[in-house]
Amino acid sequence: MNAPSTLLRSESPASGRVPHWEWQYLDLMRHIWEHGDERVDRTGVGTRSVFGATIRFDLADGAMPLLSTKRVYWKTATRELLWFLTGDTNIRSLCAQGVQIWTDWPLDRYRRETGDQISRADFSDRIVADAAFAEKWGDLGPVYGKQWVDWPVFEDAGNGLFRRREQGINQVAQVIASLQENPGSRRHIIEGWNVAELDAMALPPCHKTYQFHVAGGRLSCLLYQRSCDLGLGFAFNMWSLALLTRMFAQQCNLEPGEVVWTGGDVHLYLNHGALVEEQISRKPEGQATLEILRRPQSVFDYRIEDFEVRGYAPQSHISAPVAV
Incomplete structure (x- = not known):
């Protein structure tokens, strides 16, 4: 319709x-x-x-x-x-500002992969407090901002190979x-x-x-x-x-x-x-x-x-x- x-x-x-x-x-x-x-x-x-x-x-x-x-x-x-x-593609800086728009996606992945049914608030707090934890569990992949300001480009490296700029x-x-x-x-x-x-x-x-x-x-x-x-x-x-x-x-x-x-x-x-x-x-x-x-x-x-x-x-x- x-x-x-x-x-x-x-x-x-x-x-x-x-x-x-x-x-x-x-x-x-x-x-x-x-x-x-x-x-x-x-x-x-x-x-x-x-x-x-x-x-x-x-x-x-x-x-x-x-x-x-x-x-x-x-x-x-x-x-x-x-x-x-x-x-930026990691939710850490957002969580530090109290912005939880993107928290549900990494939280869902964390719960599925670890079995730990941590609360949203505790997960967000840990993302802010623990840089290593945030690096492992807080990244969203190459979402909006990455494409807006750093769209990947590959260049000829010779011998049929390419490298990313x-x-x-x-x-x-x-x-x-x-x-x-x-x-x-x-x-x-x-x-x-x-x-x-x-x-x-x-x-x-x-x-x-x-x-x-x-x-x-x-x-x-x-x-x-x-x-x-x-x-x-x-x-x-x-x-x-x-x-x-x-x-x-x-x-x-x-x-x-x-x-x-x-x-x-x-x-x-x-x-x-x-x-x-x-x-x-x-x-x-x-x-x-x-x-x-x-x-x-x-x-x-x-x-x-x-x-x-x-x-x-x-x-x-x-x-x-x-x-x-």
């Missing part, structure tokens, strides 16, 4: 006023829950799914796409994005330079889907392809996400897309434009029924804005303290289990 091509509430309000952007999300959630194809998925939990959906958001006047119908922990999402930009391709740096030097290019792309390394990743990239576009002095970005957990993951994905676009715009002396999120398999997990029913019963309101408090020397030098969100008054958090 495909997503509807037109979401009437978000595009044609009877009042004639521009509707809150979040109706796009809520209408898509309702459509998937009521009409999505029920499928057996990798996790064994099961989903209701549609194929192909798009949500757009204008970044003008500092606006940011934070959901108002539930609390989104934007600092956690920001710490994850900054971690991606370091190229010490430093791979920094796609992020290349795109920043390309935006500055050739803004009209159609090749401003950051790609995470490295086919040769998928099996080495704890989780293949879901938000896989970012394409940037300059028009009228404004920088826009389209994200193609092959797989989206609409109930939990989308809120972070949309925030990070908008934040990355703002950071790139600042570095390139451009105004932020529009972000376009496009999902392939967009789904809700069957055990998220309570989350769905509660969230679609709520009405979006208000608009969060973001100020970047300084301009670092490069896109790799931002810190969590550089970002200040204003006007964010969400409704209460809605919890739901993560499918690993």
Whole structure:
């Protein structure tokens, strides 16, 4: 079952006023829950799914796409994005900041391989405290950040042999330079889907392809996400897309434009029924804005303290289990 091509509430309000952007999300959630194809998925939990959906958001006047119908922990999402930009693939620095987004995957592997049913909190604490333990059990393989800033390159070593370069391709740096030097290019792309390394990743990239576009002095970005957990993951994905676009715009002396999120398999997990029913019963309101408090020397030098969100008054958090 495909997503509807037109979401009437978000595009044609009877009042004639521009509707809150979040109706796009809520209408898509309702459509998937009521009409999505029920499928057996990798996790064994099961989903209701549609194929192909798009949500757009204008970044003008500092606006940011934070959901108002539930609390989104934007600092956690920001710490994850900054971690991606370091190229690090070990959860140790995230755990040290209290960010547990990626802990479940190495924890699951540790429990399976050792038989030790350690708690999540104790596992995270040990990752932080014990460097050797973190090196053995905390690495995720060549996930997002590795591909973004160190895509592997092999060179001829002679005699039919090849060796891997010490430093791979920094796609992020290349795109920043390309935006500055050739803004009209159609090749401003950051790609995470490295086919040769998928099996080495704890989780293949879901938000896989970012394409940037300059028009009228404004920088826009389209994200193609092959797989989206609409109930939990989308809120972070949309925030990070908008934040990355703002950071790139600042570095390139451009105004932020529009972000376009496009999902392939967009789904809700069957055990998220309570989350769905509660969230679609709520009405979006208000608009969060973001100020970047300084301009670092490069896109790799931002810190969590550089970002200040204003006007964010969400409704209460809605919890739901993560499918690993």
